[in-house]
Amino acid sequence: MEAKRSIVWFKTDLRISDNETLVKAIQESDEIIPVYIFDEEDFKETVFGTKKIGNIRLNFLLESLTDLQQQLKALGSTLIVLKGNTTDLMSELIKKYNVSKIYCKQEVSYEEKERLAKVEVVAWKLFCTVETFSTSTLFHASDLPFPLKNIPEVFTDFRKKVEKESNVRPISEVPKEIKSPVLPKFELPNFSDFDLNPIEIDARTAFPFKGGETHALNRLNDYLFETNNIQNYKETRNGLVGESYSSKLSTWLTMGCISPKTIYHTIKKYEKEVCSNESTYWLIFELLWRDYFRFMMKKHHQRYFQQFGIKSENIPLHPHNTEVFEKWKNGETGNDFVDANMIELKKTGFMSNRGRQNVASFLHHDLQSDWRYGAAYFEEQLIDYDVCSNWGNWAYLAGVGNDPRGNRKFDTEKQSKQYDPNQTYRKLWLTN
Template identity: 45%
Template sequence: METAVVWFRDDLRITDNPTLADAVTAADEVVPLYVVDPRKRGETEYGTEKLGAHRARFRRESLLELRAGLQDRGGDLFVRRGRPETVLPEVAGRVDADAVYAQTKPATEELETEVGVRETLPDDVSFERRWTHTLYHVSDLPTSYERMQDTFTPWRKAVERECSVRDLVAPPDAVPTPDLPAGDVPTVSEYGLEAPTDDDRAVLRFEGGESAGKRRLEEYFWEEDRLREYKETRNGLLGAAYSSKFSPWLAAGCLSPRWIHEEVRRYEDERVSNEDTYWLVFELLWRDFFQFQFCKHGSRFFHPNGIRDVEKAWERDREAFDRWANGETGIPFVDANMRELNRTGYMSNRGRQNVASFLADALGIDWRWGAAYFEERLVDYDVASNWGNWAYQAGVGNDSRDNYFDVLSQAEYYDPDGEYVTTWLPELEGVPPEAVHRPWELSEGERAEYGVRPGVDYPEPIIDLEARYEDLQG
């Protein structure tokens, strides 16, 4: 009798999961396993935490749902605590496994763990890796990732011209599993974190799991018919209707990008095919690009100068960094975005670009501190998407043109009525829209009239931003 262990990592789904499907096909019995690795939490070298409460809760919900899905198929999800390098050989030995099937990912620590597991498995247990988290398969690229270009557009065009997306893999009908102690799915408090409280202002209550992810697509594509206006509205800041919000489910692997792609095609057949529908796939290609860039450059993405041959002198001013992180810079657009992140675990793409540019360009602070802070806070944190985008924004990554975001004009353009900043900074509610992005310019009379006291109930700006932008231009 053949037995296979299926080691779930960031692929917490049953639909279109080749790792699970191949194991079920090859073996008579499978052991679906999730390992709670102590190295995934704790303090980083930047003084931040690796795991925050929003992502911990999302993962718990995703694991509970995966367990329920496997139980519906006659199986279960076994949860064990410890280093995968120790747990996998133990479990494989206990069930006399012939093989371990696992998702493979490009990030450095994940790869090290994977190599460690392979080395500690006995020789007669084969280690089967599956690449399952991108739209295009790594083996189908026009050039191998080692030789891929570091610039997005030519790479994307070559992929669109020369590759096709593979078909979905059907979910197994049955998952025959031996009788073993199940093990508890970790709670948020097991990580020493406090469960997050919900906030009415959040764009969504992100609920982990494959069916919640599918429900979000159902709502966004089919019920509310938003895909037809995706590109036009994706730079929004408030509410569920702008952009798909698929990122947390993609990051945990609750949704497969190929499944989303198939739904886009179905929408294009049944409703409308336009630039907006194409643009969602275009964004999934950005996601793929960073994954393959990580395969190519590996740990260089964690260097202060990133993947580029530039020498930048980064500031390491802890006090200024803390003001940024806590949303207390006195620049409303930055503060509103950071407070949203801190309260809800999510921030729009427009917000992320602006706060990242503010930290790295305007304050000149080591962008890796910001990336590490996002790692702690984001519900959708993904190594490649996060560090790749941060490096890009800091001018040390891909396509970098040393362009900074002028946060003040961005705020005035994308939040002309000040609705976004006053949602997250109620202390500025009384200030009229034309002044709300620059409260420091208010006269004494205006301050009294609008009931705002910069320096008392809202901070004075941490820097003279306009002067700083002049310097950057000069």
Template identity: 40%
Template sequence: MSASRTVICLLRNDLRLHDNEVFHWAQRNADHIIPLYCFDPRHYQGTYHFNFPKTGPFRLRFLLDSVKDLRATLKKRGSTLLVRQGKPEEVVSELIQQLGSVTALAFHEEVASEEKFVEKKLKDVCCQNKVKVQTFWGSTLYHRDDLPFSHIRGLALGCISPRYIYEQIKKYEVERTANQSTYWVIFELLWRDYFKFVGLKYRNRIFHMNGLQDKHVSWKTDMILFNAWKEGRTGVPFVDANMRELALTGFMSNRGRQNVASFLTKDLGLDWRLGAEWFEYLLVDHDVCSNYGNWLYSAGTGNDPRENRKFNMIKQGLDYDNNGDYVRQWVPELRGIKGGDVHTPWTLSNSALSHAQVSLNETYPSPIIIAPEWSRHINNKSSGPPGKGRKGSSYTPRQHKDRGIDFYFSKNKGF
């Protein structure tokens, strides 16, 4: 009679049953499966450069809910999820000793150095105990082995897989319609894949101040400016609205992320890693490669061929929040200012500010910086009555046509 086969399935950023090769392999190769999740204390320490907490309250709450949900799902299948607090390599070692006989440890591979360090420790533990290690790649839409790039060797918590999202979108397009929304979701899945593979190729260089290009920039670490940025009191309403939404919800739109990153690096000249580590702390959907890859791109030290790509905060605000409703939602002290004028309160007359019950430097700060290129958009605002925004109430923000990832690496693009 053959010996019983026991497999430990270590869950990491793959908190799901569907499209999960770890479970699929274990079901075919084990008599007993032990699903395991570890709350690794290293995930709750300080960030590397500026010592912000690595995991903020929003992501922690989402993580707890996700672990609870997976455990409930497994219980419905007659199993459960073993949850432990501790370093995975230590927890797995203890489990092997307690169980006496473990055939294999299975888990999905990650990309960044801290996760790879844990993987090495896990393999060392298994080697010492003569336990097989079975690893899988499952965090991207495309498998790394499918890429036509010789230089690459063969969704944040993984509660849902990118392949599942892709299949559901394609099903929707067949049954109903393909539209801008379905196009952009798939596009963002590819963008996410791209940064994952950038991390796989460049490893720790995605964390280096000089970035992938080894580009030397005299970044500042002025904490007064940084605190104004992170607290949403820069005096630039579109920036402040996005930063306050992040602080209160753990969420920020992709458009917002691009703008506040550009403002921090290009307008304030602050070290991009300040922003990246602050996002790591607060974002509920933080993904190491996407976050640091996007910050490198915004800072001009990543995969961007265009020199000094910079967003114009006033133009962006008027393009994407023409009537100012988003700003007024998150910056309530400016609610008395109607229309697009809310994006530039410092340009209003004293009587207009008084009527709106706004007092600069008292109820709302004056801008900590005014970029010269903002003036042409301030001057182009409608001179009509308040509330009409840049081109009147009938103005419709420009719609972007479908475009592939090449667009984002073109040298001729206006912001």
């Protein structure tokens, strides 16, 4: 009898541990074909004149794929990395390897869902099924105490109900072996294949880390057990300088190099063995924000990409102002706090949460320019860009999302005095 072959389509789940998709595929198949695809659509210019992925995130992604390959190799397999049209490439792979099933991550946002739907159509025509797994949230969608259409619009209502009535699932087992047919040699594309230049990261960065599951797990261990920095997280999380003020886990979470469940269960272990306080809880609290924006995207779909967001009436909207926007982007607005943050973003791909709130509010409320261009620039530039967290937070700050207070404006002058009283942060980024 012919071997049952399945594709494991890696997307933003570039890990071996706590990866239900991979575990299920191994259990149900004789041979696995691990695949990652760079879709050509992701490298075209957006309607906002920005790129969907800039060179800083691409670098992190290439590092993450290299790490995934090393993990797969240790288990007896290898990663096929392709570049082109996902549907066409999947179709070729199904035919070439006689694949009967594709296992992959479930999607919630518009373009990703559309891409998946196209693959499903082509696969069906070739008698190949597609099964998706919900692997990127802390709480599984089917464990929520409400149907998706009734998810509370206000974060606090969502959090309280989920904390009270849902449980985080255990971590999936780590595979011990992966059987694969003979596969081509692992090869990664270069920056030039995407018309991007290799990066030189500024040494002042608050994010001096590498992509990949290995580095994600190291960082988690370091932030908890090695340095105990988590014990002061609630007090330090609004910081601006250095690697210790916050967990810096967002980037690995975005690429799926680590699962939120792994972070949760490691924090629980830390609480049991070392210390449990408000700070250790607070990191879990922040992961709930991440879940919330993901479920909200599932509920409101592409409305998060429209200027009036999930609102429909009486919302003050602003036209795009190219000149003002370019100055904002390049850190040339004349507001030193905003400029320092925008320069950090440009040079490193990272910006603190405090910084993000201020610069987003400034573009919308002070400069009165279309917030979506800011969100699109973040998409290009942020090393931790996540479609749900980015567009959800931007809409929130522009007063067209889920903020119950609405039209929340940050006083950047006051904020800089509070969070950068000695100008340490501004001096770091405004002097060369």
